[in-house]
Amino acid sequence: MQTILKFRYFLALLCIISCGDSQEKKGGEKNETSVESVTSNIKTEDKTILFFGNSLTAGYGLDTEEAFPALIQNRLDSLGLNYTAINSGVSGETTSGGLNRLGWVLNQKVDVFVLELGANDGLRGIPLQETxxxxxxxxxxxRNKNPETKIILTGMQIPPNMGADYTTEFKYMYPKLAEKNNIALIPFLLEGVAGNPELNLEDGIHPTAEGQKIVRDNVWSVLKNVLK
Structure with a gap:
């Protein structure tokens, strides 16, 4: 109960296209993202970790408490760390959409910013330079809003549909950005999950509840060092 009260599902928006666009085409299903206000009781002494991403962060197809930001909150609570994890994942978000809404999101104080975007760009074949x-x-x-905010970039990989050159450049875009900006990098968010049917929903893209636990561990392996 403590975790449920502490964890806040930060932002929802009408989806543009989900990472599971292929699933929508097959089943005609639309993405749904839960909405919960952030004006509730976040302890003033807590620091904030903002997970800013797409459906992978939002926990597409799962309950909010099963998405990896909520699982991270459980870990933080179990260790007695005064951090509040905020899930600002929006299904279908591209980097362009994220850029458009980021200013509003940063109206609150953010101590750690986890940036998880780009997968939908890759699936759409958006030019890599734009992404x-x-x-x-x-x-x-x-950084301009608060130079003290610690930033973590989550690396992503995509299927080879767009060709070998595009796929390879997409993969290495993340470590290059992390190195350029001297920020922490999660090499591949879906390491150990991608390509495993037992750990993904029927669309083959979005993790199941068990898959989200592995994603949590991938994130925590880097986040724990940033929190020290």
């Missing part, structure tokens, strides 16, 4: 520029602008916005 890279958007990610860089978001990093710059966070």
């Amino acid at each position: 890279k520029n958007n990610l860089q602008q978001m990093i710059d916005l966070v």
